[in-house]
Amino acid sequence: DTEVTQTPKHLVMGMTNKKSLKCEQHMGHRAMYWYKQKAKKPPELMFVYSYEKLSINESVPSRFSPECPNSSLLNLHLHALQPEDSALYLCASSLMSGTGNSNQPQHFGDGTRLSIL
């Protein structure tokens, strides 16, 4: 079991559907992340939220829309996805260092396996 919970575990959707991925953590972490991972590849960073504000968008297409409604929740809204968007979507969270000079390890959920038909 992980301390970061992602739902659903699996999602199949058509290219015209709208769906959302959800992520929740109760560790008091104020940094939250979305990653995309294709098969046999490393995770690729998509978005970073710091204190519920979007701080990094790694040039992700607008068909992916993140939302952080509060400090424990992170959503990823999906619309008009393409077959190449099929992947494992990982959420992570971490503490935020006051100095910015130390790494805070990220805690990952087990992801949502997304398939686009």
Added chain:
Amino acid sequence: LAKTTQPISMDSYEGQEVNITCSHNNIATNDYITWYQQFPSQGPRFIIQGYKTKVTNEVASLFIPADRKSSTLSLPRVSLSDTAVYYCLVGGGYQKVTFGTGTKLQVIP
């Protein structure tokens, strides 16, 4: 961000010590080195983190030479359950982390 280079894959017999080396030639002064383990269909799990010299916890040791341009993750007496992909990450601060290609460790009975 510092780029990391690791072997693509490694094989080891059960009970042996495994050392996975990561090269990070352009590591910055305030960068830490972090290792994660990932099993299929699961998220990465934090293993160990260090800045210099040696760090040890209940599952692994991390050796970092004085120039910090490389690091070695040491797994003592591996078992079949240690079969996984191991990622070395280098970065400072909490916001942006770039995963390298990772090392796929296969433990053989």
